[in-house]
Amino acid sequence: xxxxxxKHTPGKWRLQVFIGxxxxxxxxxxxxxxxxxxxxxxxKAAEIALAEWVIEVTAPDRVLDVSFGLLIARWKVHISTAxxxxxxxxxYLRIAKVLDAEFGAHPIGAITTGTVDAYYxxxxxxxxxxxxxxxxxxxxxxxxxxxxxxxxxxxxxVTISTPPKVDVPEVVPMPDADLVAAIKAATATGGDWPxxxxxxxxxxxxxxxxxxxxxxxxxGNRLTIARAVVWNKQTRSLFVKPTKARNFRTFSxxxxxxxxxAAPLTRYVxxxxxxxxQSVTTYWGRLQKAGTVTESFKAIRHRSVTLLxxxxxxxxxxxxxxxxxxxxxxxxxxxxxxxxxxxxxxILTGGLYD
Numbered sequence: 001x002x003x004x005x006x007k008h009t010p011g012k013w014r015l016q017v018f019i020g021x022x023x024x025x026x027x028x029x030x031x032x033x034x035x036x037x038x039x040x041x042x043x044k045a046a047e048i049a050l051a052e053w054v055i056e057v058t059a060p061d062r063v064l065d066v067s068f069g070l071l072i073a074r075w076k077v078h079i080s081t082a083x084x085x086x087x088x089x090x091x092y093l094r095i096a097k098v099l100d101a102e103f104g105a106h107p108i109g110a111i112t113t114g115t116v117d118a119y120y121x122x123x124x125x126x127x128x129x130x131x132x133x134x135x136x137x138x139x140x141x142x143x144x145x146x147x148x149x150x151x152x153x154x155x156x157x158v159t160i161s162t163p164p165k166v167d168v169p170e171v172v173p174m175p176d177a178d179l180v181a182a183i184k185a186a187t188a189t190g191g192d193w194p195x196x197x198x199x200x201x202x203x204x205x206x207x208x209x210x211x212x213x214x215x216x217x218x219x220g221n222r223l224t225i226a227r228a229v230v231w232n233k234q235t236r237s238l239f240v241k242p243t244k245a246r247n248f249r250t251f252s253x254x255x256x257x258x259x260x261x262a263a264p265l266t267r268y269v270x271x272x273x274x275x276x277x278q279s280v281t282t283y284w285g286r287l288q289k290a291g292t293v294t295e296s297f298k299a300i301r302h303r304s305v306t307l308l309x310x311x312x313x314x315x316x317x318x319x320x321x322x323x324x325x326x327x328x329x330x331x332x333x334x335x336x337x338x339x340x341x342x343x344x345x346x347i348l349t350g351g352l353y354d
Contacts, residue, residue, distance in 0.1 A: 069104030130164035174299035204304025211275035
């Protein structure tokens with residue numbers, strides 16, 4: 001990299017950039033001082049300022065000397081202020097840490113498509129799943145694209161790399177035996193678990209959506225899913241956000257469930273605060289460890305979708321009810337849709353050749 005960074009006076013850093021040589025061969029440098037505390041975060045901020053200044057004062061052919069570590073540091077700041085779910089940001093930052101450890105010291109121009117493919121091969125050889133490598137690939141590409149927008153990279157070597165193919169995970173609906181056992185266990189546990197499980201079975205909603213249901217979301221026998229809650233690991237607090245599809249959806253539920261959800265006088269069905277999704281994960285994990293159930297909590301949602309499709313409900317209605325896109329319905333649940341192929345001959349040629 002054509003720049004250096006060192007501590008100046010307390011709370012300040014001196015940046016210096018090499019911009020060429022004079023006729024005698026002596027190096028020409030520019031320097032300036034930026035304000036940032038002498039802490040880890042302060043140093044990162046100074047490094048980002050240095051990277052930006054390198055781009056500003058050096059020739060275009062010097063850009064590729066900027067380290068990938070400086071790009072990833074600036075991108076982490078950028079993504080942390082984006083309008084994304086805390087869970088999504090946390091996942092991105094974990095992957096950014098992995099990429100920084102592997103490529104942080106590399107000049108951006110030294111990272112080629114071959115470098116990227118070799119990295120993926122090593123990851124797979126180390127036991128990573130194809131799905132994990134694919135997630136790293138997506139973030140890697142996003143970082144480079146942002147680097148291009150900022151003028152830190154001239155092209156994206158990740159886009160034409162070859163990540164592993166990821167098989168579509170098999171959809172396993174919750175077996176009835178598991179469901180009966182879970183209902184008995186929830187009844188024995190008491191508290192709000194019997195109602196929470198009944199809501200999951202009767203709606204097929206996502207865990208975070210179930211945790212954020214309010215009594216006011218129920219009108220008659222119809223429920224509106226308007227929000228979700230996630231656990232923010234960074235602040236260790238609950239965060240209420242829009243649903244995954246960022247839209248409201250209203251659908252019918254059984255009258256008994258509707259009455260139970262509408263009855264509480266608290267802000268949320270589960271109390272004055274939403275239910276913590278982490279508690280659901282922990283509770284269900286205990287049931288799995290005890291052998292009470294074999295499938296994940298998400299299998300209840302799969303059961304809801306597959307039962308409705310098998311019962312003849314059209315895919316569009318099922319998709320809207322569960323907040324799925326048509327792409328998800330056809331890509332994930334198509335084989336659960338009843339075939340009506342037997343009627344095709346009569347529809348196509350009926351009456352024409354009789």
